[in-house]
Amino acid sequence: MSKSSLGLAALGVSSVLLLSACGGGGGSEGGAAGSFDQATTEVVNASEEQGGTLRYAISANIESTDPGNTYYGYVWNFSRYYARTLLTYNAEPGKTTETVPDMAAEMPEISDDGKSYTVKLRDGLTYEDGSAITSEDIKYGIARSNFGDDALPNGPRYFKELLADSEDYEGVNANPSDPLAGFDGIETPDDQTLVFHLKKPFADFPYVLVQPQTAPVPADADKGQQYQEHVVSSGPYKFEGDWTPGSGLTLVRNEEWNPDSDPVRPALPDKITVEEGVDQNEIDQRLINGELDVDLGGTGLGPAQKGDILTDEDAKANADNPENGSLRYVAVNTVVEPLDNEACRQAVMYAADHNSLQRAWGGAAGGEIPNDVIPPAIPGHDPKLDLYPSEGDKGDLDKAEAKLEECGEEDGFSTNLGVRSDRPTEVAAAEALQASLERVGIKVNIKQYPSDTFTNTQAGSPDFVHENELGLNIYGWIPDWPTGYGFLSYIAHGDNIKKAGNSNISELDDEEINEMLDEAVATEDASEQERLYKEIDRRIMETGAILPIVFEKSVLYRPENLTNVRFSAGYAMYDYMPLGTTNT
Amino acid sequence: MSAPSDAPEKQVEESGAAAEAAAKAPAAAERSLRQIAWQRFRRDKVAMGGAVVVVLLIAMAVLAPLLTKLFGFPPNEFHQDLMDPLTGGALNDPADPASGIDPWGGMSSEHLLGLEPVTGRDMFSRIVYGAQISLLVAFGATVLCVAIGTVLGIVAGYFGGITDTIISRAMDIFLAFPLLLFAIALAGVVPDGAFGLQGNALRVGLLIFIIGFFNWPYIGRIVRGQTLMLKEREFVEAARSLGAGSGHILFRELLPNLITPILVYSTLLIPTNIIFEASLSFLGVGINPPTPSWGGMLSDSLDFYTTSPHFVIIPGLAIFITVLAFNLFGDGLRDAFDPRSSD
Numbered sequence: 044m045s046k047s048s049l050g051l052a053a054l055g056v057s058s059v060l061l062l063s064a065c066g067g068g069g070g071s072e073g074g075a076a077g078s079f080d081q082a083t084t085e086v087v088n089a090s091e092e093q094g095g096t097l098r099y100a101i102s103a104n105i106e107s108t109d110p111g112n113t114y115y116g117y118v119w120n121f122s123r124y125y126a127r128t129l130l131t132y133n134a135e136p137g138k139t140t141e142t143v144p145d146m147a148a149e150m151p152e153i154s155d156d157g158k159s160y161t162v163k164l165r166d167g168l169t170y171e172d173g174s175a176i177t178s179e180d181i182k183y184g185i186a187r188s189n190f191g192d193d194a195l196p197n198g199p200r201y202f203k204e205l206l207a208d209s210e211d212y213e214g215v216n217a218n219p220s221d222p223l224a225g226f227d228g229i230e231t232p233d234d235q236t237l238v239f240h241l242k243k244p245f246a247d248f249p250y251v252l253v254q255p256q257t258a259p260v261p262a263d264a265d266k267g268q269q270y271q272e273h274v275v276s277s278g279p280y281k282f283e284g285d286w287t288p289g290s291g292l293t294l295v296r297n298e299e300w301n302p303d304s305d306p307v308r309p310a311l312p313d314k315i316t317v318e319e320g321v322d323q324n325e326i327d328q329r330l331i332n333g334e335l336d337v338d339l340g341g342t343g344l345g346p347a348q349k350g351d352i353l354t355d356e357d358a359k360a361n362a363d364n365p366e367n368g369s370l371r372y373v374a375v376n377t378v379v380e381p382l383d384n385e386a387c388r389q390a391v392m393y394a395a396d397h398n399s400l401q402r403a404w405g406g407a408a409g410g411e412i413p414n415d416v417i418p419p420a421i422p423g424h425d426p427k428l429d430l431y432p433s434e435g436d437k438g439d440l441d442k443a444e445a446k447l448e449e450c451g452e453e454d455g456f457s458t459n460l461g462v463r464s465d466r467p468t469e470v471a472a473a474e475a476l477q478a479s480l481e482r483v484g485i486k487v488n489i490k491q492y493p494s495d496t497f498t499n500t501q502a503g504s505p506d507f508v509h510e511n512e513l514g515l516n517i518y519g520w521i522p523d524w525p526t527g528y529g530f531l532s533y534i535a536h537g538d539n540i541k542k543a544g545n546s547n548i549s550e551l552d553d554e555e556i557n558e559m560l561d562e563a564v565a566t567e568d569a570s571e572q573e574r575l576y577k578e579i580d581r582r583i584m585e586t587g588a589i590l591p592i593v594f595e596k597s598v599l600y601r602p603e604n605l606t607n608v609r610f611s612a613g614y615a616m617y618d619y620m621p622l623g624t625t626n627t
Numbered sequence: 628m629s630a631p632s633d634a635p636e637k638q639v640e641e642s643g644a645a646a647e648a649a650a651k652a653p654a655a656a657e658r659s660l661r662q663i664a665w666q667r668f669r670r671d672k673v674a675m676g677g678a679v680v681v682v683l684l685i686a687m688a689v690l691a692p693l694l695t696k697l698f699g700f701p702p703n704e705f706h707q708d709l710m711d712p713l714t715g716g717a718l719n720d721p722a723d724p725a726s727g728i729d730p731w732g733g734m735s736s737e738h739l740l741g742l743e744p745v746t747g748r749d750m751f752s753r754i755v756y757g758a759q760i761s762l763l764v765a766f767g768a769t770v771l772c773v774a775i776g777t778v779l780g781i782v783a784g785y786f787g788g789i790t791d792t793i794i795s796r797a798m799d800i801f802l803a804f805p806l807l808l809f810a811i812a813l814a815g816v817v818p819d820g821a822f823g824l825q826g827n828a829l830r831v832g833l834l835i836f837i838i839g840f841f842n843w844p845y846i847g848r849i850v851r852g853q854t855l856m857l858k859e860r861e862f863v864e865a866a867r868s869l870g871a872g873s874g875h876i877l878f879r880e881l882l883p884n885l886i887t888p889i890l891v892y893s894t895l896l897i898p899t900n901i902i903f904e905a906s907l908s909f910l911g912v913g914i915n916p917p918t919p920s921w922g923g924m925l926s927d928s929l930d931f932y933t934t935s936p937h938f939v940i941i942p943g944l945a946i947f948i949t950v951l952a953f954n955l956f957g958d959g960l961r962d963a964f965d966p967r968s969s970d
Binding site: 346348398401403405406467474477478490491 | 746926927933
């Protein structure tokens with residue numbers, strides 16, 4: 044069945060290719076197809092044609108539509124249809140990890156001491172009822188999602204961590220008559236201005252202002268977590284009716300939105316629909332058949348369809364294979380014996396067969412073999428670094444044995460490896476590592492744990508790790524924003540080792556790394572920052588605490604009816620704002 | 628000819644001296660029940676086929692190391708040079724990475740059942756070793772639940788009264804238990820080392836315990852019912868009047884007469900347990916990798932069904948054939964022993 048539908052899709056591709064070759068460039072009608080991986084670096088099917096219904100679907104339920112109550116990248120990306128933020132990621136290919144102003148008139152003005160950020164709003168910002176958006180509404184949105192015991196649960200709390208003069212503030216519900224009393228970390232001298240006061244200089248602060256928590260929320264419309272039923276729109280689209288989890292979401296044009304105030308959104312479709320709870324295989328199949336436009340989750344095709352698409356030259360032209368910004372790695376614990384010895388960890392680094400690990404992750408389409416920790420899209424990545432070279436990436440067994448001797452385990456040793464049982468790719472990688480380490484006498488016992496508790500109570504609990512001697516754990520990391528600090532602070536900074544829900548699973552606590560990280564994030568000079576990150580990157584690899592498996596890649600499928608498609612490294616999926624459709 | 632309805636006494640004649648008086652019942656057949664059953668069974672070609680396959684499967688599991696040595700490779704040995712790095716499928720021509728994927732999964736005279744996607748492990752060896760786990764767990768669990776079910780069933784049936792009430796209610800409770808959910812939960816919380824066992828020995832023990840311990844009421848009810856019927860018979864009365872104790876009556880008089888239904892039911896329980904073990908492995912609560920199991924292989928195969936269909940079909944067939952063979956064998960056994968069936 045899948046064969047015949049693929050054949051049809053392929054037919055469409057070739058005829059369209061022919062058309063675009065004659066007509067020169069993508070047109071708005073018919074939809075021109077691109078080539079494999081084209082949307083990773085450029086715009087495919089460029090179009091300014093308005094109209095049509097853009098159809099999304101997702102395999103789970105939407106986490107929440109509330110911009111203040113979400114931690115999933117796809118919601119951060121999607122919610123911008125109806126909830127504008129102060130800054131956002133640049134939609135221009137090649138610059139998608141940079142921030143640009145959205146509601147802000149221009150980039151924030153930073154004080155000399157690096158501790159205050161002043162943001163001016165654009166003129167003509169309005170809600171769906173036509174009333175004006177004020178700086179106080181934005182401050183309110185930040186307050187409800189960050190402060191107090193009853194702050195919205197899902198999102199991160201960077202504002203609470205970073206803002207000064209707000210330690211005693213107990214949230215918007217503590218004082219109903221004046222919900223913002225005592226919240227002095229943000230000043231609103233007038234309706235168009237916000238001044239953020241930080242505890243200490245934090246050069247990544249613009250990335251914090253990209254978060255959907257900076258969307259305006261009118262205080263009298265706030266219903267806590269129930270606000271998700273009907274978010275008051277500040278963007279080009281508004282809710283049609285109410286949303287409850289699983290019911291699906293329909294967005295229609297917001298007539299009060301002022302296009303002159305918004306350089307970010309071309310707002311092409313007339314209507315946007317989201318279907319929830321559709322099986323991943325069905326989503327993939329419908330995308331391929333052209334019955335859907337976008338997989339909202341943004342993680343790409345499931346393993347079964349992936350193989351099919353990648354082996355079909357015609358269908359492959361509609362797929363992109365970008366790096367999705369995440370590092371998949373083995374956390375080599377620095378406390379569990381004998382891996383507490385650096386040389387023993389380095390023996391693991393040398394003995395690992397990276398070719399085999401990459402195959403387990405789906406080969407070249409599943410990810411690139413890394414020689415360092417910081418992914419290529421992030422400044423600080425060092426393509427020249429290669430501390431553990433080997434022929435064909437199959438591991439250097441002689442060096443590994445020398446390192447084993449150095450750490451006093453010349454006959455090898457035995458350790459345990461923790462892995463999430465319901466993730467076949469990770470289990471496959473575990474088996475590949477097991478087989479490659481066995482070559483030098485390191486015996487690995489694989490222990491499987493359920494993924495919903497793994498990061499919190501098993502691998503994420505140092506006590507559990509020590510007790511069960513989990514010297515190795517398979518883990519992955521996607522940063523909240525694409526900078527060296529955003530990427531490394533949680534997985535490599537000694538201060539971030541926690542009793543539960545620990546992300547620094549290696550328990551890496553290296554004074555040099557900690558100091559350099561603190562220094563880098565206080566540095567505004569980009570090239571100096573990059574130098575520091577490179578230095579940290581190198582030092583982490585030296586410690587052998589992180590054994591990289593792949594810089595992961597997704598296989599994203601763009602149906603021919605989808606226009607204006609480009610990959611955003613900031614969101615690690617297609618940028619949803621420019622998308623249009625030829626589907627009516 | 629039709630079988631005598633008082634066949635059980637015939638058997639007792641061989642087993643219990645105390646029952647001699649009762650055993651003087653008229654012998655309707657010149658052959659023993661076992662002989663009759665064997666003759667019937669032999670004539671049942673389908674059941675014989677099942678029996679042959681069962682024997683072969685057991686031989687395969689026992690001789691796994693020898694078989695893989697002769698016809699395969701070590702079950703955990705990687706052969707990634709034979710695999711396409713992009714899709715994980717077996718290459719048409721290992722020397723040419725661009726030669727495309729072999730739709731037969733790399734089956735050849737070297738790799739009889741092809742190669743496992745990505746790792747290139749030999750499927751034949753993994754199927755053969757997988758039989759060890761499947762059969763070990765299925766047999767172990769069956770023995771456990773037959774042991775518990777028989778003892779409790781016979782006690783409940785013979786003593787009746789409050790004893791029967793307690794045991795019968797316990798059966799109801801066990802039958803109402805959401806076994807699969809419990810198994811998943813238990814397998815998740817049991818640590819890596821417990822009860823003096825480690826790693827896969829513990830996992831196998833755990834699987835046997837879970838499946839065996841919670842399935843005993845089925846056989847318990849059958850045994851209880853049979854016991855209720857048998858305890859009113861003359862040979863039991865006779866034994867009691869001769870002063871035999873409860874223990875003697877239970878295990879020397881009643882039990883030998885229950886062997887047949889127990890044996891038949893056990894044979895039918897084994898395939899159920901094989902499926903249950905496969906389900907648990909499929910859900911990831913079975914044994915730890917890299918040890919192969921059929922359910923685990925089936926679960927791994929789902930990601931590759933478009934490019935390497937043999938990976939789905941072969942473990943699926945293995946489970947199918949095994950379950951079918953045990954079922955046919957068990958059905959044949961039941962028919963052969965059934966006094967009501969005519970030959």
